[in-house]
Amino acid sequence: MTLATLPSPRDEAWRWADLDSLRTAAQTPQQSTGIDPASLFLDLPGPRLTFIDGAFEPAHSRPGAVQLTRLDMNASHPLGALAQGEGWVLKLDARTATDPVQIVHLATGGENHLPARIDLAEDGVATVIESYAGRGWSNRLLHASLGKGARLMRAVRLLQDQGFVSIRDEASIGEAASYVATFLGAGQSGSRIDGFLRCDGVGAFAEMGGALLTRGEQRQECAVAVHHAAPEGTSRQVWRAVAADASTVSLAARAEVARHAQKTDGEQSLRGLLLKRTSTVNLKPELEIFADDVKCAHGATVGELDRRALFYMQSRGIPEAQAKALLTHAFVADALDRIGDEAVGEAFKADADRWLEAAL
Amino acid sequence: MLQINDLHAEIDGKPILKGLTLTVNAGEVHAIMGPNGAGKSTLGYVLGGRPGYEVTGGSVTFAGQDLLDLAPHERAAAGLFLGFQYPVEIPGVSNVQFLRESLNSQRRARDEAPLSGAEFLKLARAQAATLEMDAEMLKRPVNVGFSGGEKKRNEMVQMGILNPRFAILDETDSGLDIDALRIVGDGINRIMRAPDKAVLLITHYQRLLDYVKPDVVHVLADGRIVKTGGPELALELEREGYAQVAA
Numbered sequence: 041m042t043l044a045t046l047p048s049p050r051d052e053a054w055r056w057a058d059l060d061s062l063r064t065a066a067q068t069p070q071q072s073t074g075i076d077p078a079s080l081f082l083d084l085p086g087p088r089l090t091f092i093d094g095a096f097e098p099a100h101s102r103p104g105a106v107q108l109t110r111l112d113m114n115a116s117h118p119l120g121a122l123a124q125g126e127g128w129v130l131k132l133d134a135r136t137a138t139d140p141v142q143i144v145h146l147a148t149g150g151e152n153h154l155p156a157r158i159d160l161a162e163d164g165v166a167t168v169i170e171s172y173a174g175r176g177w178s179n180r181l182l183h184a185s186l187g188k189g190a191r192l193m194r195a196v197r198l199l200q201d202q203g204f205v206s207i208r209d210e211a212s213i214g215e216a217a218s219y220v221a222t223f224l225g226a227g228q229s230g231s232r233i234d235g236f237l238r239c240d241g242v243g244a245f246a247e248m249g250g251a252l253l254t255r256g257e258q259r260q261e262c263a264v265a266v267h268h269a270a271p272e273g274t275s276r277q278v279w280r281a282v283a284a285d286a287s288t289v290s291l292a293a294r295a296e297v298a299r300h301a302q303k304t305d306g307e308q309s310l311r312g313l314l315l316k317r318t319s320t321v322n323l324k325p326e327l328e329i330f331a332d333d334v335k336c337a338h339g340a341t342v343g344e345l346d347r348r349a350l351f352y353m354q355s356r357g358i359p360e361a362q363a364k365a366l367l368t369h370a371f372v373a374d375a376l377d378r379i380g381d382e383a384v385g386e387a388f389k390a391d392a393d394r395w396l397e398a399a400l
Numbered sequence: 401m402l403q404i405n406d407l408h409a410e411i412d413g414k415p416i417l418k419g420l421t422l423t424v425n426a427g428e429v430h431a432i433m434g435p436n437g438a439g440k441s442t443l444g445y446v447l448g449g450r451p452g453y454e455v456t457g458g459s460v461t462f463a464g465q466d467l468l469d470l471a472p473h474e475r476a477a478a479g480l481f482l483g484f485q486y487p488v489e490i491p492g493v494s495n496v497q498f499l500r501e502s503l504n505s506q507r508r509a510r511d512e513a514p515l516s517g518a519e520f521l522k523l524a525r526a527q528a529a530t531l532e533m534d535a536e537m538l539k540r541p542v543n544v545g546f547s548g549g550e551k552k553r554n555e556m557v558q559m560g561i562l563n564p565r566f567a568i569l570d571e572t573d574s575g576l577d578i579d580a581l582r583i584v585g586d587g588i589n590r591i592m593r594a595p596d597k598a599v600l601l602i603t604h605y606q607r608l609l610d611y612v613k614p615d616v617v618h619v620l621a622d623g624r625i626v627k628t629g630g631p632e633l634a635l636e637l638e639r640e641g642y643a644q645v646a647a
């Protein structure tokens with residue numbers, strides 16, 4: 041049991057975290073979920089890995105280039121540091137590419153922890169798509185290292201029916217390399233998405249964003265940071281929060297620009313949509329800039345659906361729930377459109393639409 | 401087709417419509433004129449069912465049904481179309497998506513088969529063409545970045561696609577240039593001039609009425625119809641102003 045080491049909500053970085061539901065999730069007894077892990081893979085070629093309660097499940101996997109091995113991770117993050125031991129590694133040599141790697145994490149209860157590494161050598165190109173389903177507390181740590189010109193596209197969807205998912209990404213992005221991670225929270229579990237991306241090489245591109253959708257009394261949050269340690273880097277942090285019922289989404293995003301990281305181009309866009317007066321969206325945009333020649337734009341807004349637009353749509357024959365779904369879909373599309381692969385993007389939008397159908 | 405009887409309505413507790421009575425028969429075009437703030441747009445919104453516009457008395461019958469009993473989208477499916485004085489911008493939703501959802505929602509409500517994407521596009525392109533709207537604009541988000549005149553023209557493209565039985569057109573002429581006014585006027589005649597259809601044109605100016613000839617002209621002032629006449633009433637109003645004519 042690792043619960044004793046959890047961070048304290050008195051710590052500023054954890055003040056919105058739903059540690060109670062994390063604890064409850066960790067204590068739920070394991071029980072069959074009735075979910076077929078195969079149903080969570082998208083119809084794409086390439087390696088497939090299934091982890092059940094954090095343990096590799098060969099029967100539903102064809103790991104391809106992905107290796108399964110013991111990892112001793114060096115991590116100071118309070119949740120990330122718990123993910124040690126058996127994990128997965130995707131290592132690509134220079135100028136190689138792989139078909140999309142799909143990973144399904146199915147949890148049946150209790151707590152499970154899984155570390156991972158992605159190492160892309162010069163000009164390596166990889167796409168990694170992860171899906172979370174089931175119940176319990178699933179905790180993940182990813183260390184990624186991108187060599188010169190390497191590109192990683194990462195898309196993660198949280199579809200657990202209950203419980204909690206916590207994810208920590210730590211990445212070092214080399215010269216002209218690009219790291220793009222997009223998250224969709226469209227399940228009913230609590231979540232905490234942590235990230236620390238370092239633009240270490242000149243002209244590195246770092247992006248972490250997504251859409252978190254909550255209903256009932258659910259709480260989801262992200263707490264992510266991009267650190268520009270080298271000049272001419274670009275970062276994008278586009279997050280959309282949609283909160284229904286009495287739920288809460290919290291978005292905290294920070295961009296740090298070191299003194300010599302001149303010509304940094306940073307953009308941060310945090311927007312929340314309240315579907316009910318009883319729902320909550322917390323936004324915490326932060327910029328910490330020590331260089332003088334940078335372009336950093338940021339915006340943070342929380343609002344409700346535009347009533348005039350709703351009536352306009354209804355007056356054309358669209359029923360109210362559908363009109364709300366269309367407007368909300370458009371709202372989250374900004375974030376999900378960042379997914380480069382069209383099939384993956386469509387699948388994520390379909391998940392968001394299913395959420396909208398259930399929540400509205 | 402539409403019978404409004406002693407209609408009272410308020411916004412935020414403030415009475416705006418104060419006993420409005422009006423009948424429009426199938427095959428007719430009625431024009432409503434009246435001073436700013438008289439309640440013309442309010443009438444349109446009340447007929448459309450806009451939330452916040454509370455009916456406190458009277459009745460509205462549309463094609464034999466109690467219109468006020470229907471939700472806004474049901475009114476549309478029953479054949480009512482409201483052309484907005486200020487069409488609304490909807491970022492992130494394309495015209496095509498919006499209109500296809502609109503038309504297919506109406507069709508489903510009437511137990512008609514929805515149109516496929518290809519069928520719909522054909523219809524939308526044809527309507528855009530007759531209203532001389534660039535088909536590229538169909539792909540753009542609804543009204544976002546459209547000029548005032550383009551928005552009004554887009555309202556008419558929507559009307560052409562949805563093909564309603566009854567249209568309330570709220571200052572569709574305002575913001576249109578001279579050529580656009582003719583195109584829109586022709587569009588209204590083409591789409592709505594039929595024995596089983598009717599139009600309520602809200603306007604301040606005679607110029608639209610040169611193209612769309614009204615059968616009946618009303619003056620709406622302070623929440624009531626205060627005068628009703630033939631097409632000559634509009635000319636008289638233009639010459640002499642509301643204060644004289646409606647006094």
Ligand SMILES: Nc1ncnc2c1ncn2[C@@H]1O[C@H](COP(=O)(O)OP(=O)(O)OP(=O)(O)O)[C@@H](O)[C@H]1O
Nearest residue numbers: 411412414416434435436437438439440441442443
């Ligand atoms: N939300 C509101 N709260 C209070 N009063 C309102 C509200 N909306 C409209 N009104 C008032 O209702 C009255 C009627 O407005 P309406 O828009 O129907 O006028 P109109 O006849 O269409 O005028 P115009 O010719 O300028 O378009 C006006 O006095 C207006 O100020």
Ligand SMILES: [Mg+2]
Nearest residue numbers: 440441442485
């Ligand atoms: Mg008006």
